[in-house]
Amino acid sequence: MTEGEKPLKVAVLGCGVVGSQVVRLIHEQADDLAARVGAPVELAGVAVRRLDAPRDIDVPADLLTTDAAGLVARDDVDVVVEVIGGIEPARSLILSALENGASVVTANKALLAEDGPTLYEAAEKAGRDLYYEAAVAGAIPIVRPLRESLAGDKVTRVLGIVNGTTNFILDKMDAQGSGFEDALEEAQALGYAEADPTADVEGFDAAAKAAILASLAFHSRVTAADVHREGISDVTAADVRSAADRGTVVKLLAIAELRESESGEEAVSVRVHPAMIPRSHPLASVREAFNAVFVESEAAGQLMFYGPGAGGAPTASAVLGDLVTVARNHRQGTRGVGESAYADRAVLPMGETPTRYHVAIDVDDRAGVLAAVANAFAKHDVSIQTVRQEGRGDDAQLVVVSHEATDARLAATVEELRGMDIVRDVTSVMRVEGTDE
Ligand SMILES: NC(=O)c1ccc[n+]([C@@H]2O[C@H](COP(=O)([O-])OP(=O)(O)OC[C@H]3O[C@@H](n4cnc5c(N)ncnc54)[C@H](O)[C@@H]3O)[C@@H](O)[C@H]2O)c1
Ligand SMILES: N[C@@H](CCO)C(=O)O
Numbered sequence: 319m320t321e322g323e324k325p326l327k328v329a330v331l332g333c334g335v336v337g338s339q340v341v342r343l344i345h346e347q348a349d350d351l352a353a354r355v356g357a358p359v360e361l362a363g364v365a366v367r368r369l370d371a372p373r374d375i376d377v378p379a380d381l382l383t384t385d386a387a388g389l390v391a392r393d394d395v396d397v398v399v400e401v402i403g404g405i406e407p408a409r410s411l412i413l414s415a416l417e418n419g420a421s422v423v424t425a426n427k428a429l430l431a432e433d434g435p436t437l438y439e440a441a442e443k444a445g446r447d448l449y450y451e452a453a454v455a456g457a458i459p460i461v462r463p464l465r466e467s468l469a470g471d472k473v474t475r476v477l478g479i480v481n482g483t484t485n486f487i488l489d490k491m492d493a494q495g496s497g498f499e500d501a502l503e504e505a506q507a508l509g510y511a512e513a514d515p516t517a518d519v520e521g522f523d524a525a526a527k528a529a530i531l532a533s534l535a536f537h538s539r540v541t542a543a544d545v546h547r548e549g550i551s552d553v554t555a556a557d558v559r560s561a562a563d564r565g566t567v568v569k570l571l572a573i574a575e576l577r578e579s580e581s582g583e584e585a586v587s588v589r590v591h592p593a594m595i596p597r598s599h600p601l602a603s604v605r606e607a608f609n610a611v612f613v614e615s616e617a618a619g620q621l622m623f624y625g626p627g628a629g630g631a632p633t634a635s636a637v638l639g640d641l642v643t644v645a646r647n648h649r650q651g652t653r654g655v656g657e658s659a660y661a662d663r664a665v666l667p668m669g670e671t672p673t674r675y676h677v678a679i680d681v682d683d684r685a686g687v688l689a690a691v692a693n694a695f696a697k698h699d700v701s702i703q704t705v706r707q708e709g710r711g712d713d714a715q716l717v718v719v720s721h722e723a724t725d726a727r728l729a730a731t732v733e734e735l736r737g738m739d740i741v742r743d744v745t746s747v748m749r750v751e752g753t754d755e
């Protein structure tokens with residue numbers, strides 16, 4: 319079927335964890351790829367930083383080059399796969415590839431979240447594809463479902479566990495009762511967390527993915543700078559215990575949802591923070607380093623996408639899926655869907671976003687204390703949903719769960735509580751998600 323067809327030439331930039339698996343799969347799946355694309359898919363070259371670096375796979379020496387810029391400028395390159403990561407030189411290489419008429423597949427969430435629109439515009443101008451399924455939740459199909467399958471529906475909310483490292487850490491804290499530092503050490507020992515875990519534990523990686531998800535779900539331009547970001551390094555064993563006592567579990571969530579702004583317009587709330595979710599919520603069952611994305615839309619209702627969010631081969635699976643699609647389009651002289659930002663929705667400031675808080679407070683156990691605590695909530699116009707009190711000798715612990723209020727009013731309530739004489743300590747403050755009001 320593909321005999322005599324002109325081969326499609328693919329340049330792979332970067333031969334690390336993901337790139338090496340992309341190169342392996344292009345070789346091993348050559349026959350199937352050719353049948354699916356309608357023409358042989360061949361490597362034009364593999365750009366690396368050092369020719370003699372140790373690699374997971376053998377790459378024929380004549381394919382390796384340290385001149386990535388020269389490789390993407392070659393006339394015979396039809397598709398460029400960028401798996402170097404980071405902002406530069408990845409951005410310049412992608413722009414150069416598009417200008418030269420190649421389509422691009424990338425796994426680079428950091429670049430797309432920082433400067434996606436520059437790349438989308440360049441792809442539009444060049445009439446070429448820019449595909450990036452691997453950039454969000456690795457192997458899990460979520461970019462394409464949002465971009466294509468749900469294109470006729472109205473998505474109202476996306477809740478994701480999109481960082482495997484932090485999910486692994488929180489899962490260990492929940493299952494073993496360990497503290498953050500011990501769970502992080504375990505994640506590092508098992509290779510889930512890097513030596514410098516900042517990007518994962520402080521939520522930068524999840525925030526980049528949240529920006530991409532919000533852009534796709536709400537047909538608007540959302541960048542990493544728009545995302546309210548809190549990591550998990552302040553989550554304590556006491557927080558996780560307090561969550562468990564209420565039948566909930568702490569997860570680092572990437573949340574993108576439509577909310578009404580103060581002026582009554584639909585705006586996008588996009589944020590990454592730890593939150594308690596009920597154990598009955600589908601995301602609560604996502605254990606270890608797995609990822610999942612829960613999508614709510616008007617017509618479809620609730621959808622869940624689940625699987626491995628990282629790793630060389632799983633991520634390469636998503637890259638190859640994109641490669642087949644853009645190769646087919648390239649061959650047929652067409653392109654797939656590009657950026658959709660027509661809705662141009664504003665991003666809601668975190669302070670104006672309605673959230674719910676779970677607050678655990680150590681107080682003196684005497685008359686009037688509960689009333690005083692309730693007053694602090696009332697003063698900031700925050701309605702209380704439940705209060706639980708546990709006596710502990712002369713002390714008591716109050717656990718208050720609020721109804722929805724703006725995040726600013728909830729934060730002001732907590733500040734007020736911290737300053738009260740009867741309050742010995744505010745031992746846990748955590749947002750609550752995934753429940754009815
Ligand atoms: N590893 C994962 O599980 C995973 C999952 C999803 C997305 N991603 C994304 O995939 C991309 C690659 O990640 P990775 O884990 O394979 O990283 P990696 O560090 O293992 O690989 C990157 C490779 O690029 C090479 N490189 C750097 N600069 C170069 C240059 N100028 N020319 C040629 N090669 C150069 C490095 O030497 C390295 O081998 C990143 O954008 C990352 O965010 C990774
Ligand atoms: N470091 C990421 C994988 C790549 O996005 C994670 O822990 O999920």
Ligand code: NA
Pocket residue numbers: 451452453454455456457458459460461636
């Ligand atoms: Na994906």
